Amino acid sequence: MTAETRFTTAPEPATASQVAEQIVHLARLVHGGTSDQCLTPAQWTALRYFARANRFSRTPSAFSEFHATTRGTASQTVKSLISAGLLERHANQSDGRSSLIEVTPAGHEKLQNDPLSALTRAIDLLPEAERARFTAVIAHLATRLARERTAPLFGNCGDCGHCDTTDSGPAYCRCTQSLLAQEDMNALCVDFSPAAPNLR
């Protein structure tokens, strides 16, 4: 369409605010509707979090920060999942105040029916190149918004500025002063600090 042919009723491209609304709507559709109703959205988020977080971040406090809520509320959510048999509490050897939360086998099984999987499948079906770009943009937006809200970023250890990767052998985290296993490299960490900007 050229500049001359401007129809009075031509649709305009979606504005940024319309896209923002659509993102919020998308997130709501995940937990709304005919999905698995046995868990509340907060409980699903907690279960997902403890399945994804590294061993330094599997605490009620870290989850409360991730979920942008209070420690009291997070404590209740964790308690409900423990009594449902989906989470387990373990003592932290080095800190008597803290406790380490683990997902039980029943919890992992429950995650097979995660209502989020509908969105996951849709993303998986994107063309490879499209998905890579989309992933980068989402990460970029999350970083910007978290910084503005002064909320922690919660990225993967592998992308973290605290992480020293050597050419061979395990990586080392300067923040927690410990070696990182392979599985830690793709786990969420409360102390995450991006190593490099996601988008120029």
Add this chain to the structure above:
Amino acid sequence: MTAETRFTTAPEPATASQVAEQIVHLARLVHGGTSDQCLTPAQWTALRYFARANRFSRTPSAFSEFHATTRGTASQTVKSLISAGLLERHANQSDGRSSLIEVTPAGHEKLQNDPLSALTRAIDLLPEAERARFTAVIAHLATRLARERTAPLFGNCGDCGHCDTTDSGPAYCRCTQSLLAQEDMNALCVDFSPAAPNLR
């Protein structure tokens, strides 16, 4: 990095489920934290909805479908915003049961402080080409998820299959059998049906 140099601790690209989690997290950050606390997330969504919906969709029922909740809950949300002076109820001439909801000047003013604007600004700052691709992918994902959840799509009239655009003069909506003004073309409609797939 070549295929030969596979470090045991190399970070892997984000999986689809990690991106999905990030989208949900992004949506939560919008209303969490230090944003404007005078309205609840449901109230913000309702206020935004009635500011964006076309005249056929500005009803409590249509909002309840959009918000994936019950009519009773939606009714309460609308009532609270009316008593706060942010929405107004008008009688529907052609249907005595229905009512038409309008955003008051105070409501439009409140929308200036929409906590969503942080995300909107971040999207606006994306490079032009990047934003266009991102917009298309978000719309595609919303369409897929809505179809799976059998939730209405709520797209813009201008992109709707019911819309007959002539080369000049106003467009015509075959669904509501009425002419559409320019402002309607970018408004949400409960009867939306996509004219063409968003993504091949």
Add this chain to the structure above:
DNA sequence: CTATATAGTAGCGATACGAAACAATATTGA
């Protein structure tokens, strides 16, 4: 003109959330 469908409301019960107070353990610093 009756039967059925739809728009919207009211009341209820469950519960999720935030705030505040509290207990227990760590850490700091004189």
Add this chain to the structure above:
DNA sequence: TCAATATTGTTTCGTATCGCTACTATATAG
């Protein structure tokens, strides 16, 4: 060493949100 302070986590309580059910009012179909 020991008091002061910070941090982790829980508990309790009040508020408000949400879904459910029943209900009224209007519209539509046969």
